[in-house]
Amino acid sequence: MNAIEVSGLTKSYGDVHAVRGVDLTIATGEIFALLGPNGAGKTTIVEILEGFRMRDAGQVRVLGFDPHDEGNAARQWRNRIGIVLQSTSDSGDLTVIETIEHFSGYYSNPRNVEEVINSVGLDEKAGSLIRNLSGGQRRRLDVALGIIGNPELLFLDEPTTGFDPEARRSFWALIEKLRGNGTTILLTTHYLDEAEALADRVGVINDGKIIEVSTPAELGGRSTAQALVSWRDGAEIKSLATDNPTSLVSKLTAQFNGEIPELTVTRPSLEDIYLTMIGITHE
Amino acid sequence: MNKIPSAISLGIRRGGLEIKQFSRQRESVVFTLLFPVILLVIFGSVFTDTIAPNVTFSQYFVAGMIASGLVNTGFQALAITIPLERDFGALKRLRGTPMPASSYFIGKAILVSVSMVIQILMLLGFGAIFFGVDMPTDINKWITFTWLTLLGSACSTALGIAFSIVPKSGRGASAVVSPIVIVLQFFSGVFLIFTQLPTWMQQFAALFPLKWLTQGMRSVFLPDSFATQEVAKSWENGKTFVILVVWLVIGVFFSVRKFKWDRD
Known part of the structure; x- marks a missing residue:
């Protein structure tokens, strides 16, 4: 079964047609990167898939579930996905380990807290208050909270913005590890080297439409x-x-x-x- | 595959987390918990008269401050802090997890209840030690006190969560919420003696829960002989109960139906 199936998706904000008829299929276990300039509709599409936004028209299935649905089925569904949003911050009065431990309690089969802290490279900061973390360290905490529930499907919205090159490399290694576990990943990014390094396929979106879906090597007749x-x-x-x-x-x-x-x-x-x-x- | 934790157990976990976060914000701890005591010290020192036989202004004021504390720690604190959490993106992140909205609300209710208990103990302690405030000896008065506090906390929490959808941003929330609370405190007989207010003020205040909470708390802390000096010549506790329940239902309805997790 496919992890994500989208057909005929449209969404407008007033007169602005943000998404204009998008079809997209992402296979289970695939890492898919969505590329596009700011305002192309990337975030709108991803937020519809995550259940944050309503669509105007079209069919959407994420892990076989319509993200628009509510109630207990939605809880079961959210238990199987992980979301790393573009920008999140906290009041910062909790430590890294307190926050991750707390979030792990939301899920039925969470990953081991120490392991997750280690995999995002925050071991030395585990006992620090969030308010004392650098921007890149906060971003790694975001990623840790996205994967703590051991998701089948992970959404990553510009995950490495603000990372130094070394942190990006270690983040890429983490994604490779998740790929090894069979996690499906939908990634949006500004960095084309990141898409090339990580993605099985990339989709280029502009002006609310998907222009092409291909492997990074073959995109736009590159090969x-x-x-x-x-x-x-x-x-x-x-x-x-x-x-x-x-x-x-x-x-x-x-x-x-x-x-x-x-x-x-x-x-x-x-x-x-x-x-x-x-x-x-x-x- | 294990089961997802229940909404109630997650709500209790959230309550613990909320208290931990709150206790680490020194400014809000001082402001929320100590402010009513500071007001008691000011008003208790300025107004030293008795307003009826065996009723000092401090006695009247403690009843009002406890009622008003319910509004401050519930309605005011939540209607200001929830928009801030929304601006941070903290609410949106929670929305993306299997934690249900009800657990978030339960967590807030626990935070409000705990800070309310601390506030009440401090007010009664200070009042008794420094301003000669008498504690009720009749068990029925303590029963009234208990249901008033529980129902008042619940009502105030629900209305605070519901009202959190009104401020457009976290930064502006205080400017929207605080004036409402301060006006209601003056109109409802917290700082001033209710029966001395103009009738239109009394009638306006009677639409909102604070007036009824204050009157209910007076029924606990003032001698029954004082009831004849109320506007209705009685404590009207039955009416208070009904009005608080109605506001509770309104608050829960809007909290459940209209709660906003995201800025836009």
């Missing part, structure tokens, strides 16, 4: 896009876009009789592809 070969020829830098970089390089090797000065072969990065996609749809 078949021409490679750019550049090298130094005397005083000038030459470059050539080609479908066959290997044969060009071997031709150049023969021409230079060995080492080609300042040789680079590049393919468009995910960011190049993404920016092109967003740019095109703006016209």
Whole structure:
């Protein structure tokens, strides 16, 4: 069964059509990244899936449940999902371990509190009041509260904003660990390297519509896009876009009789592809 | 697969957490718990007259302050702090967990009850030691006191949660809520003797629970002979009960139906 099934989803705020007919299927165990500029409708879609917002039209099933439904079934459903919101803060008068321990009591089968603290790298801060944590440490606490219930499906809304590079790497390692447990993850992010490192598939959304869903390697025809070969020829830098970089390089090797000065072969990065996609749809 | 904890057991856990959080906020502890005692010291020192045979102003004032404490620790505190929690995003995060709304409400009710008990003990202790406030000796008066406190706390908690949907932001909440409470305190005979107020003020106050709580507390702490000096020439405790229940139902209805977890 799929973890998330969405078809024909629409949502407007007054005259603003935030989501305009979105179809989306996310398989169980998949890590899916939703990319898009600010105001594209990412957060609206995710918040509808999380049960925070009402939709205007369309079908939505999350773990087989309609997030719009209320009552005891909704509690059972929330027991199976984890949510890391974009910005949360607290009065800060509790310690890290008190907060995580308290939240663990909400779920039927919570993960071990010490283990979760360790996996987000907050061991040394376990006894600190939340008010004394740095921004990045608070974010890690948010993630800890999202996974304490041992969710089958985890929503991560821009989880690593404000992380230093080292913290991002260790966060990525944590996500890989969750993937190993079979957790389905829906991630929104601004960082394309993050999507590339983590996601099985990415969906690019702009102006309330999904433009393309693909693997990071194949998005926007990236895998078949021409490679750019550049090298130094005397005083000038030459470059050539080609479908066959290997044969060009071997031709150049023969021409230079060995080492080609300042040789680079590049393919468009995910960011190049993404920016092109967003740019095109703006016209 | 274990079962999800029940709403009541989670509510008790939330109550413990609320108390822990509250006790670590020194300003609010001082303001909420000590403020009524400070007022008692001020008013008790300024007004030293007796207002009827065997009834000092302090005696009258303690009854009013206990009633008013119910409104401060419940309605006022919750209608100010819940919008703050909403602004922080703390409520939205809770909404995303299997914790039901009822557990959150139970937790708040526990916090209100505990701070109310502390406040009552401090008011009665200070009143008895420094201002000669007499404690009732009749068991029936203590029974009245118990149901008034329980029903008053519940009513005040429910109305505070319900009113938390009114302030647009946490920062503005105090400016919306505090004037309402202060006006009601003056109109309901907390700081001033009720029967000396203009009739229109008395009639306006009679629409709201504070006037009835104050009158009920006077029935506990003032001699029965004083009942004849009330507007209705009696304590009207039956009427007080009904009016508090009606407001409780209104508060619970709006809390359950209209509670806002998110800013927008």
